Amino acid sequence: MTTKESIESLISLCKIEANRSILNLLSKFEIKRNGTGFILVAPNSEFKRWAEKFLLKGVSNPNIRIVERRQQEEKKEEERIYSSGVCSRYTFENFVVGSSNKIVYQVAREVSENPGKLYNPLVIYGRVGVGKTHILHAIGNNSLDLGYRVVYKSINDFSDELIRMLRQNNLDGFREKYKEVDVLLIDDIQFLKNKERTQLELFNVFNKLHMLGKQIVLTSDRHPKELTDLSDRLINRFTAGLIMELDIDMETKRNIVIRKLEEHNIRPTKDIVDYILERTEDNVRSVEGAIARLKVYGMEDLESDKEEGISFDRIKRIVANFYGLNPEDLEKGSRKKKIADARHICMYISKKLMGDVSLIQIGRAFGLKDHTSVIHAINKVEQRKKKDRKFCYSLSVIENRIKSSN
Ligand code: ADP
Ligand code: MG
Secondary structure, three states: OOHHHHHHHHHHHHOOOHHHHHHHHHOOEEEEEEEEEEEEOOOOHHHHHHHHHHOOOOOOOOOEEEEHHHHHHHHHHHHHHHHHOOOOOOOOOOOOOOOOOHHHHHHHHHHHOOOOOOOOOEEOOOOOOOOOHHHHHHHHHHHHHHHOOOEEEHHHHHHHHHHHHHHOOOHHHHHHHHHHHOEEEEEEEEHOOOOOOHHHHHHHHHHHHHHHHOEEEEEOOOHHHHHOOOOOOHHHOOOOEEEEOOOOOHHHHHHHHHHHHHOOOOOHHHHHHHHHHHHHOOOOOHHHHHHHHHHHHOHHHHHHHOOOOOOOHHHHHHHHHHHOOOHHHHOOOOOOHHHHHHHHHHHHHHHHHHHOOHHHHHHHHOOOOOOOOHHHHHHHHHHHHOOOOHHHHHHHHHHHHHHHHO
């Protein structure tokens, strides 16, 4: 059906008198047939409103759907993101570049523009919160824009998908899907530990794609050689391309703080920037937690910090801030490991720093019915302190923060 015919049948369906100006207005719409009805794609909201008023006379008609072009594009965007797993929020444009992450940024950009041609696999490793996941999605977005087929998966999602497909007896479907990919982005390969089946299948997918000259990008919290729990042949594959460490230096961190404050519509005065720099770990998650807190409590909190005594609220706030969580999260008995760990730390610190507070009172502050769970939490922290030097250090940083402004 030509556009002219579409317009004519639309006019007769709506029972309206057509004149030149109406025909002219209708020609601005993209008109699609939808079974026996129509979809009119309006160039903007004004045209959409006009059509609703004039064609539908304000009454909805199941045969005529009027949508705005932007909405359609958003839908396409949604579909694209849904199927690729790539998050459009993380791009190269909003990644702050400084001396510590410049090279990784450049390499990632080049790889996203020439997948499979330069470094394969590309492995990016580094501490928590330095931007590994962000850069992985940025690669995804850029490659998607250039028309490549991209799949982003965290190891846990990759593993869940595999298990689901195995249950459905559809391993072939799983393999088929990954064979079609131009750029495979796998986040947090350290979580392959103890996932033998996932290791095996990733090995197969990896080999297939590598052979076909398709790009693979992996992230890890440590150098792949240190992933000693994985099979040697997998480590050999991971170390066969380019391995780069991502980190954040002070100057980059300062620029990130400024950028993030601006994104939250907070003016980045020197006082605020310094305040955040002083009170956060060298990772961006911690910065984001501090900014969120600043937004909630405002500048007054900067002053009140100095006078406040040690209270459960203060402990929750500082622990939450340190781990990039919401203080309210710590009040709920979440089973998420990160939250559970932070709650244990809060209880341990409450016992240690709050003098004569009882275990029952601590339990109550964290929504627990009795004190045995508090004992359990404190024991857990004590056990971990014996084994984990980094954890001891984190704990002492937190304790100092809690004590320091009294
Ligand atoms: P990782 O995966 O290394 O733990 P993420 O990529 O999740 O870290 O980063 C944590 C948060 O910090 C994200 O919101 C991310 O957008 C932000 N972030 C990290 N690095 C940068 C950067 N260089 N510029 C802007 N935002 C950043
Ligand atoms: Mg990550």
